[in-house]
Amino acid sequence: MPALLLKDLPRFECLLEYARHNPDLDPSALVAYLHLLRASDIAFAAADRNFTRFGLSHGRFGVLMLLLRKEQADGSCRVDEKSGRTPADLAAAAGVSRATMTGLIDTLERDGLVTRQPDEQDRRMMVVKMTEQGRERLSRLLPIHFQTVAELLAPLSESERQTLLQLLSRIRDPRAVALDPVAADAPASFST
Amino acid sequence: MPALLLKDLPRFECLLEYARHNPDLDPSALVAYLHLLRASDIAFAAADRNFTRFGLSHGRFGVLMLLLRKEQADGSCRVDEKSGRTPADLAAAAGVSRATMTGLIDTLERDGLVTRQPDEQDRRMMVVKMTEQGRERLSRLLPIHFQTVAELLAPLSESERQTLLQLLSRIRDPRAVALDPVAADAPASFST
DNA sequence: CTATTGTCGTTAGCAGGCTAACTATCCGCC
């Protein structure tokens, strides 16, 4: 069920051993890297257990969250009524390929959590909408999901979470860094 | 290619928006959780690009590392000559199912990086050994892999890495915590 | 010595990503 491999802890030994034999490389980077994968895998698997209980997966959950967000557009978030509802838009927003999004929507539609109708203006497009049942299921899952997240981070104090977040946000894709070296030490505020 | 979804950044907005509408839940936990998945995904994908360049995957790389470790047994590491070479042992050490290990070894054997021979003592078992070609490929890959890891962590100073590591190692599986609450605040030194 | 129990490796079939290629449609330019 965990999409990422749980195999980090065991590999610790081998890699660290190798590092011991080759002291020219950076042991602290390696250890941090392995802990990062391990912690993320734990969090991923914990969330996935909740999703599975509700007949969802990480991918399908993401789609429903995107649709929920659109529905909250009447609230504080200014999102034009149109954007984000077509499969292509959802795929871009969710970070998966259009082909994958087709499969996700297929399953969601089969389970009655989502509807798919042809767009009237542009007949290439489809319009994906969340059903009442989808909203209901999401509203049952979300408190549990957030509680799980809270439990995962429970061992850390508020200020420690800030520190963790600040350190994590400075880890960047080396390729991206090469393209945009200036951003390497920016505080990196995503959600704004 | 990335086995974990790259879709964390986009979902930031939706989840944070939801959190804004429901202030009873823990925003700092949610943000830390999302940054954790994102950072891990970046690291995972960066490593995976190297593996792919050398015809490997995360899983196959892990197997070779385990076999390499066995081979270093003549050095500083006291490992009995026998352990860790059967598929079942490798599966347990790598954290995958035995069925998955069969597939990993199949591919590695097909590519000539590993051999599989029946065990003489116990005819249920097989003995997996790394070939010279496997050693050679691993020795070409490892410097690049370690350099990638070093680049990923380059934005952090030595003491920041220590902090990161210390915070990450306190994130535990909620289920495991329930079983062993004492370990929840232990420093958690794995590699010893 | 036989029967039960358990382990090893493999197979079959599922899930969820991906790319590449296809059809249908829109847009812009002549």
Add this chain to the structure above:
DNA sequence: GGCGGATAGTTAGCCTGCTAACGACAATAG
């Protein structure tokens, strides 16, 4: 007005993980 290039959604096929179930074999109980 029509034609070429871009875009939407789908399909087909691959990869890699998983579980469940199998036959072969070992180990132990009686």
